[in-house]
Amino acid sequence: MRRFLTLALSASITTYVLIVLGGVVRATGAGLACPDWPLCHGRLIPPLEGLILIEYSHRLVASVVGFLTLAVAISAWRRRIFPAHAALAVLLVGVQIVLGGLTVRTELSAWLVVAHLGTAMAFFATLVALTARAWLRDQPVQRNRFQTLATGTLVATFGLVLLGGYVSATEAGIACPDWPLCYGQVLPSISGPVAVHMLHRFAAAFVGFLIILTAAAAYRTQRGRSDLQAGSAIAVGLLVLQVLLGALNVEYRLAPGVTTSHLATAAALFATLVVLVVLAGRAPGVSASPLSSHSRIASGEAGPVGARGVSQRVLNYVALTKPRIIILLLVTAFASMLIAAPGTVSPWIIVFTLAGGAASAGAANAINQVLERDLDAVMSRTRRRPIPSGRVEAPFAFAFAVLLGTVAFVELAVLVNVQSAVLALAALCFYVFVYTVWLKRSTPQNIVIGGAAGAMPPLVGWAAATGRVELPALILFLIVFLWTPPHFWALALYRREEYAKAGVPMLPVVAGEEKTRQQIVIYSVVLVASTLLLFPLGGMGWVYCGSALALGGLFILLALRVRSERTPKAAMRLFAYSSLYLALLFAAMVADRLMV
Numbered sequence: 337m338r339r340f341l342t343l344a345l346s347a348s349i350t351t352y353v354l355i356v357l358g359g360v361v362r363a364t365g366a367g368l369a370c371p372d373w374p375l376c377h378g379r380l381i382p383p384l385e386g387l388i389l390i391e392y393s394h395r396l397v398a399s400v401v402g403f404l405t406l407a408v409a410i411s412a413w414r415r416r417i418f419p420a421h422a423a424l425a426v427l428l429v430g431v432q433i434v435l436g437g438l439t440v441r442t443e444l445s446a447w448l449v450v451a452h453l454g455t456a457m458a459f460f461a462t463l464v465a466l467t468a469r470a471w472l473r474d475q476p477v478q479r480n481r482f483q484t485l486a487t488g489t490l491v492a493t494f495g496l497v498l499l500g501g502y503v504s505a506t507e508a509g510i511a512c513p514d515w516p517l518c519y520g521q522v523l524p525s526i527s528g529p530v531a532v533h534m535l536h537r538f539a540a541a542f543v544g545f546l547i548i549l550t551a552a553a554a555y556r557t558q559r560g561r562s563d564l565q566a567g568s569a570i571a572v573g574l575l576v577l578q579v580l581l582g583a584l585n586v587e588y589r590l591a592p593g594v595t596t597s598h599l600a601t602a603a604a605l606f607a608t609l610v611v612l613v614v615l616a617g618r619a620p621g622v623s624a625s626p627l628s629s630h631s632r633i634a635s636g637e638a639g640p641v642g643a644r645g646v647s648q649r650v651l652n653y654v655a656l657t658k659p660r661i662i663i664l665l666l667v668t669a670f671a672s673m674l675i676a677a678p679g680t681v682s683p684w685i686i687v688f689t690l691a692g693g694a695a696s697a698g699a700a701n702a703i704n705q706v707l708e709r710d711l712d713a714v715m716s717r718t719r720r721r722p723i724p725s726g727r728v729e730a731p732f733a734f735a736f737a738v739l740l741g742t743v744a745f746v747e748l749a750v751l752v753n754v755q756s757a758v759l760a761l762a763a764l765c766f767y768v769f770v771y772t773v774w775l776k777r778s779t780p781q782n783i784v785i786g787g788a789a790g791a792m793p794p795l796v797g798w799a800a801a802t803g804r805v806e807l808p809a810l811i812l813f814l815i816v817f818l819w820t821p822p823h824f825w826a827l828a829l830y831r832r833e834e835y836a837k838a839g840v841p842m843l844p845v846v847a848g849e850e851k852t853r854q855q856i857v858i859y860s861v862v863l864v865a866s867t868l869l870l871f872p873l874g875g876m877g878w879v880y881c882g883s884a885l886a887l888g889g890l891f892i893l894l895a896l897r898v899r900s901e902r903t904p905k906a907a908m909r910l911f912a913y914s915s916l917y918l919a920l921l922f923a924a925m926v927a928d929r930l931m932v
Contacts, residue, residue: 465613490609709723822855
């Protein structure tokens with residue numbers, strides 16, 4: 337069942353990324369960058385530049401979604417679970433493929449664009465519902481008034497998304513040049529594009545009212561259902577953000593970052609309502625849902641709820657983001673920006689990039705703590721975290737993470753650029769769905785592959801400063817990627833018994849301590865070698881080269897001591913130095929570049 341759930345989650349999140357990329361295609365006018373279909377300029381792989389790259393990336397991710405959907409359907413049919421949902425998903429992805437081709441061939445006909453968006457959202461809802469139902473499979477179904485209200489809100493939101501798609505396709509988005517009024521009036525002369533635009537505004541107000549009504553009902557009639565209350569809180573938070581983005585769409589005249597964020601937030605809100613409908617149809621208190629804390633608290637895994645003061649609550653939520661880890665990620669992003677555009681990148685761009693990156697990483701860390709709360713409760717190093725200690729309930733932690741991640745994407749897309757926002761979103765998704773959900777509990781290579789998520793900040797920083805991802809940025813990615821295994825394996829050696837007790841297949845648990853020490857040495861040598869690539873390929877000078885050799889030499893020396901001394905002290909010495917090493921290495925890059 338866990339493998340099926342992983343497939344369904346992967347398909348859902350990839351579909352969300354596809355929808356966001358569709359927004360980028362629409363916002364940048366890349367829809368006809370490939371004038372033919374299914375080929376692009378008559379080629380399977382066209383020149384990957386400019387708008388062609390955007391449209392081709394959209395098509396490529398669409399292909400991945402198609403294969404994932406088939407994998408989900410085959411898995412469902414083999415297990416004889418949710419066959420109707422699986423069949424509907426396959427049908428909708430087939431329709432979507434046809435509509436995608438027709439949209440190109442008819443040169444973006446408005447009604448086909450709306451149909452393409454509507455089918456995408458219906459397909460997305462099917463996958464999200466399938467994932468939620470699989471996660472809550474053991475809980476019995478119940479019918480109630482709250483589910484009816486939530487379903488009505490979901491249907492109304494779907495209609496609003498279709499109307500928004502028509503507004504975008506007919507370019508009625510700025511038919512009213514001001515907001516919240518239109519030409520300074522509540523009811524202007526309604527005709528043509530103005531009528532379409534005003535209809536969208538009134539429909540949005542109606543849907544907003546329904547969402548607020550649903551949230552009020554969750555808190556008034558669903559006492560004890562923290563999952564429903566948290567889901568409603570997410571919906572209201574996304575609604576507020578969506579209203580703000582609607583105003584910014586008018587203010588910034590449909591700037592690509594704003595319109596993409598508007599669609600991304602709409603898709604997140606839509607998915608939230610789908611999950612809310614599924615949750616509402618499940619009886620409470622029967623078995624633990626993925627976001628439920630009740631059975632864990634009742635079994636004694638969580639301690640009593642801590643201080644209720646506002647400051648303590650704020651600190652608890654801050655702790656969910658793992659701020660100490662975020663600091664090191666921000667160092668690499670900040671250095672990457674200064675290296676990419678020394679002396680030219682705006683201080684405001686730096687501030688906005690670091691703020692968005694911190695929020696995105698914090699959201700990923702918070703979701704990680706929600707999904708790993710059972711492991712955290714077992715290990716002494718993590719059992720005092722907010723969720724296993726009972727200071728924050730899992731549903732509210734998840735709500736906080738979703739809102740934080742959405743705000744991060746919007747902030748980066750609007751205030752920095754779409755490229756940095758998409759890269760930050762990709763890092764979040766990879767960390768949560770590839771590393772936490774799939775790799776962490778299934779393979780000793782979890783840290784190796786999962787390290788790609790932690791290596792993304794240099795790419796985000798480079799894209800924020802230049803709007804591109806170039807070779808030096810990829811080398812920075814490689815450096816952090818290779819740094820991750822020896823860093824975490826050193827900690828795993830020190831905490832081997834705890835990982836074994838928790839059932840996490842870290843390398844020392846599965847392959848043994850001797851094999852782990854050998855791998856630490858190998859990765860350390862390769863890491864230091866990779867840092868020297870910046871000298872011939874990244875434009876770095878002798879200041880950096882000398883620093884990399886000195887810092888890397890100490891890293892390898894400590895790695896060799898881990899292998900020769902075979903003591904926990906030696907492992908922790910390497911673990912502690914590895915964080916300092918990465919920070920000093922990136923500082924040396926900045927110093928070298930600024931001295932040129």
